[in-house]
Every structure is written in structure tokens, then in C-alpha cells.
Amino acid sequence: MKRFALLMLGLMVLAVPAMADINPLVGDISIYADAEGNSCDLTFSNGGHWFLVHKFDPGEQATGARFKLVVPAGIIIAGTTPYVTIGNLATDLSIAYGVCTTSTIMIYDLNTFGTAPVACEYATLTLPDVVSPYPLATDCDFGEYEMKVGQGIINNAGGCPACNVKSEATSWGKVKSLYR
Secondary structure (H helix, E strand, O other), X not given: OHHHHHHHHHHHHHHHHHOOOEOOOOOEEEEEOOOOOOOOEEOOOOEEEEEEEEEOOOOOOEEEEEEEEEOOOOOXXXXXXXXXXXXXXXXXXXXXXXXXXXXOEEEEEEEEEOOOOOOOEEXXXXXXXXXXXXXEEEOOXXXXXXXXXXXXXXXXXXXXXXXXXXXXXXXXXXXXXXXX
16 A cells, blocks of 8 residues: 555656746736836737736746737737747747846846727736647756746726736835835
8 A cells, every 4th residue: 555655746746847837936928008118008909019928027028938828809010029039929929038037037028019999908918728828938957847927907997907017026115215
């Protein structure tokens, strides 16, 4: 019986590396209205200009990302990136940064086109379900991990749920200085 239990434990340990987990050390990725990733309220009126930003807190790092961009029907996306890419933004795109990156970077400059009337709809990043429901990042040791993702809210007129912008670390003194 002990041998069977040890065998089962060994099989479970071997199965764990095949399961992806969200690594808090590879940053997070989302669509923003600005290149610094401060506003996730996206404007769209027959077109717009958005940014795909990979953000990092201290100690976080990555050499690339893999994702697909999901937008509402009627919106067409085109854009540019200074990084090496393989694939298609709308189906499965891999981006290599070329170096181990540890600070927030704008990885895709996006132009949107279309006439679809949208309000309170999301632009988000994911991957085909057969791979992972979350975008993937490659850390600086070339391990691949699921990463945190936010969503941009299109044409937020104040009645939409709040979008999630990753907050920057601060101190109580910095907060008090805002009101002096």
C-alpha cells in the first residue's frame, strides 16, 4: 500500500510541471489609452488609438509574451511594434523583446477602425483555449508562465464597471503630498 501511495505521489509530482500557473514575477499585460498604461478607458468613434503595455513591479521580468487580442465585432485593429513577432495579433501572437525587461514597456501601438457602436465593451488579451485562457510570458530564465491581464473598457461614459489599472507602489508621504 505504501508503494502504491508513493507511486501515485510521484506521478502527481511529474504531472505538476505540465500544468501552467500564473507567475506573479512576469508582470501583467493589458490594453490602455496611453503608452504608459495609466488609463484603461479606451475611446472609439469610428476609430481610436490604443496601446498594448506590459507592466512590471520591482523584481518582475520577462523576455517576451504570447497572446491574442479580443475586441468586439466591428472593430478592426492594425498596429506596429519595435519587437520581433511571430503570428497574428487577432489569433496568436508571440513577441520577443530581445532582452530581459524589468520596466514597463509599450509593446504594441494600435490603431483601431470600424463603425460598430460600442459602449462598456471590453478589449482584452487571452490565448486560444487549447493553449491557455491567459496570456503567457517568458521569464528571463526562459520559463513560460501565465500572466495577469487587465481589460480596457471601450467608450466608458461613466456607467461602465471600473477597468483595472495596476497601481504603482507608493508611500503614505507621497499620498499626503498630493494634498498640500
